[in-house]
Amino acid sequence: MEHALDITLTVNGTPVSRRVEARQHLVDFLREELGLTGSHVGCEHGVCGACTVRVDGEIVRGCLMLAVQANGCKVDTIEGLSDSKEVGELQRAFHERNSLQCGFCTPGMLMAARDLQLKNPAASREQIRAHLSGNYCRCTGYQAIVDAIEEVLHGKS
Amino acid sequence: MKAPAFAYVKPSTLDAVFELLERHGEGAKLLAGGQSLIPSLNMRLSAPELLIDITGLREYAGIHASVDSVRIGALTTHAEIERSAEIGKHLPLVARAVSHIAHPAIRNRGTLGGSLALADPAAEYPACAVALEATIVVSGRNGERRIKAEQFFKGLFETDLKPGEVVTAAEFPVAGRNDKSVFLELSRRRGDYAIIGLAAHNSRFVFFGAGTKPVLAGNAASKTSLQEARAALATDLDPPADLYNSSATKLHLAGVLLERAWNTLSTSH
Numbered sequence: 001m002e003h004a005l006d007i008t009l010t011v012n013g014t015p016v017s018r019r020v021e022a023r024q025h026l027v028d029f030l031r032e033e034l035g036l037t038g039s040h041v042g043c044e045h046g047v048c049g050a051c052t053v054r055v056d057g058e059i060v061r062g063c064l065m066l067a068v069q070a071n072g073c074k075v076d077t078i079e080g081l082s083d084s085k086e087v088g089e090l091q092r093a094f095h096e097r098n099s100l101q102c103g104f105c106t107p108g109m110l111m112a113a114r115d116l117q118l119k120n121p122a123a124s125r126e127q128i129r130a131h132l133s134g135n136y137c138r139c140t141g142y143q144a145i146v147d148a149i150e151e152v153l154h155g156k157s
Numbered sequence: 158m159k160a161p162a163f164a165y166v167k168p169s170t171l172d173a174v175f176e177l178l179e180r181h182g183e184g185a186k187l188l189a190g191g192q193s194l195i196p197s198l199n200m201r202l203s204a205p206e207l208l209i210d211i212t213g214l215r216e217y218a219g220i221h222a223s224v225d226s227v228r229i230g231a232l233t234t235h236a237e238i239e240r241s242a243e244i245g246k247h248l249p250l251v252a253r254a255v256s257h258i259a260h261p262a263i264r265n266r267g268t269l270g271g272s273l274a275l276a277d278p279a280a281e282y283p284a285c286a287v288a289l290e291a292t293i294v295v296s297g298r299n300g301e302r303r304i305k306a307e308q309f310f311k312g313l314f315e316t317d318l319k320p321g322e323v324v325t326a327a328e329f330p331v332a333g334r335n336d337k338s339v340f341l342e343l344s345r346r347r348g349d350y351a352i353i354g355l356a357a358h359n360s361r362f363v364f365f366g367a368g369t370k371p372v373l374a375g376n377a378a379s380k381t382s383l384q385e386a387r388a389a390l391a392t393d394l395d396p397p398a399d400l401y402n403s404s405a406t407k408l409h410l411a412g413v414l415l416e417r418a419w420n421t422l423s424t425s426h
């Protein structure tokens with residue numbers, strides 16, 4: 001039985017092939033093998049959401065998926081979404097509304113917020129909160145984060 | 158923390174899964190959505206030698222409605238159940254329960270089969286399965302077994318699954334025109350496991366977070382008045398205390414949920 005396996009996946013549009021240990025999580029693979037340190041590692045057991053990345057179009061916990069499970073998948077990280085300006089509007093609103101202090105939670109927050117923007121652009125304030133329920137912020141108190149997302153979704157300022 | 162070392166294999170047939178389970182016995186673990194198993198590996202609460210990733214068996218994912226039942230494949234994710242128009246139409250109780258399970262990113266990977274096999278006493282699906290009198294379908298080397306949900310859940314994280322068996326589906330009877338159901342849950346934060354919850358279908362009141370497994374409150378349900386039913390609840394449940402709530406608090410909260418459900422069931426049509 002194999003403890004290390006060859007995988008091929010697409011990360012932020014670029015094909016990548018590597019040999020990985022079966023025990024390595026996707027987020028550690030992205031950070032340590034590919035140097036994409038935008039996705040953060042907080043709790044490593046699925047509670048905080050700092051490791052949120054997108055796999056085949058759906059957000060997932062990078063700490064609760066093995067890198068080998070991403071074989072053949074299309075993975076997008078905050079670096080990709082930032083470079084393509086996919087989260088540009090959200091980043092601007094987060095900046096303007098002070099929606100981050102230490103910034104540790106921000107990549108995960110932006111990934112979750114972008115997911116909501118794609119799936120339910122008419123989301124109410126309560127639905128925004130529900131969608132972010134799995135993303136912890138220990139600094140801001142969430143209010144400014146919800147404000148920023150609401151502004152982007154509804155054009156409020 | 159990081160998971161301990163293990164080997165990984167992703168078979169493409171159920172027979173190959175059975176063979177691997179037979180060959181590796183206790184050292185092997187099935188990996189479905191990984192949303193409960195991987196946290197336990199990361200925390201080093203378990204250290205299997207081999208993970209058998211069953212998510213390649215796509216024929217065991219999907220929702221099929223027939224005239225009288227809805228069959229949900231074990232590998233169907235919580236998100237697929239949440240989005241399904243058929244579940245919304247035929248299994249309103251399950252449709253209401255699913256948004257209480259964890260958070261969107263976790264619902265995108267976690268599966269029905271994983272949740273049923275894990276049998277967490279505070280989980281939503283097992284209580285719904287008991288309330289709706291669902292049948293759990295399991296397969297092993299010697300063929301298929303069909304088990305009533307009430308018999309499937311045996312105790313704390315304990316089910317009727319035998320070594321070498323895999324949950325392949327659950328079948329839920331379609332809700333009829335006159336059936337009424339209510340789903341209620343109290344949790345500390347949205348998406349957390351329940352402090353206490355209630356899946357009620359007609360007169361089947363099933364509490365979760367209330368014992369070692371889903372608890373059918375038969376005594377309460379047999380009463381004709383709400384007051385008697387609330388009093389009888391203490392004979393149905395003896396909820397274990399958790400870090401934040403005593404047993405007495407949980408019993409009180411169970412009574413609150415019973416009252417809300419009772420009022421909804423007796424007024425809605």
Ligand SMILES: Cc1cc2nc3c(=O)[nH]c(=O)nc-3n(C[C@H](O)[C@H](O)[C@H](O)COP(=O)(O)OP(=O)(O)OC[C@H]3O[C@@H](n4cnc5c(N)ncnc54)[C@H](O)[C@@H]3O)c2cc1C
Nearest residue numbers: 046187189190191192193194259267268270271274280324
């Ligand atoms: C932060 C957080 C919050 C959560 N909150 C909730 C919640 O509120 N309610 C809730 O119900 N769940 C919650 N979960 C758990 C989540 O719903 C899991 O998806 C689910 O419990 C297990 O499903 P899985 O597919 O991820 O299984 P896995 O983690 O892959 O497996 C779980 C166990 O079941 C076994 N198994 C898996 N599939 C099968 C099968 N087909 N046949 C036999 N055995 C199998 C595995 O070997 C393992 O022992 C939460 C998880 C996290 C990380």
Ligand code: FES
Nearest residue numbers: 042043044049063
């Ligand atoms: S690091 Fe993945 S959820 Fe916290």
Ligand code: FES
Nearest residue numbers: 101103137138139
């Ligand atoms: S800004 Fe510090 S955790 Fe959110």
